[in-house]
Amino acid sequence: MTAATEDLDLIDRFIDSMWLEYGLSKNTLSAYRSDLKQFSVFNEAILLHQVRDVEVQRFLADCYARGVKSSSTSRMLSTLRRFYRYLVREGVCHQDPTVNLSSPKMGRPLPKSLSEDDVLALLAGPDEATAIGKRDRAMLEVLYATGLRVSELVGMELDQLNMQVGLVRVIGKGNKERLVPLGEMALDKLEHYLAGGRGDILGQRASAAVFVSNRGTAMTRQTFWHAIKRYAKAAGLNTSLSPHTLRHAFATHLLNHGADLRSVQLLLGHSDLSTTQIYTHVARERLQSIHAKHHPRG
Secondary structure, eight states: OOHHHHHHHHHHHHHHHHHHHHOOOHHHHHHHHHHHHHHHHHTTTSOGGGOOHHHHHHHHHHHHHTTOOHHHHHHHHHHHHHHHHHHHHTTSOSSOTTTTOOOOOOOOOOOOOOOHHHHHHHHTOSOTTSHHHHHHHHHHHHHHHHOOOHHHHHTOBGGGEETTTTEEEEEOGGGOEEEEEOOHHHHHHHHHIIIIIHHHHHTTOOOSBSSBOTTSSBOOHHHHHHHHHHHHHHTTOOSOOOTTHHHHHHHHHHHHTTOOHHHHHHHHTOSSHHHHGGGHHHHHHHHHHHHHHHSTTO
16 A cells, blocks of 8 residues: 555545544535645655654645645644544554644734725715715715724714814723814814705704714714715725725824824724734834835845
8 A cells, every 4th residue: 555545545534434423514524635635745755644743833834835824724733633633542643743733823804995095086986065975075084084983983973073173082982982183184074064064964853963864863884884885986996895994094094104003092992902903014014114215224
């Protein structure tokens, strides 16, 4: 029996055992088989039951070097763990080579953002000749200028605004309050909306909400999200947007222009700096760019 045949025989026995003992689906068993075959090919000079932890580490390092996703690498290690537990139980192996290995860190996916030009195109979408256009332009400007969560934006009430000093008092997660500057453009569009558009939408009705719907009630997250998608499509933005897209653009563009993570944390209302650290790639790239441009040996 050749080495390759011996490995395939072990894999077949393992797959049969997993099906008989746990009734795993065909797709799961197929993934197990594929992972183990890849591992066998990588270690072609060593039989699977003779593999040591160093061979497993080399395989995982090769996956990383080839750009295999952390989730896929983690799944492969999970397959190997299950396979070697089976071999030890069956007496084929005396030691599990995966027992002291830790799973690859999955990491948080980097948030999708927009370029500054993309944001400008999106902000220019609403028709400000209409009351609804005035409202939507103000909402987009405030969202981009403050980095508010969409729920914080649509839940904003008039008494949270201080137009004289250009601040909004935000009530965030856990009922925590923070003061966020609006910026000149957002303040201008907000004043324009409050002076005309809001009254036209409300008519004779009263509301404490800053951003109101045609029904006279506060805008909902869903309604505003549909509006964003409509304006994005009109602007030719083909990127996949999420309700947090402008919030991410706010943080990314602040860092690109020199803000520090601690300041961005406070503005976003993150209780822990570790939450804001998903943006460290932006800060790091900016520092590398500054170093390359200004250091004599950059």
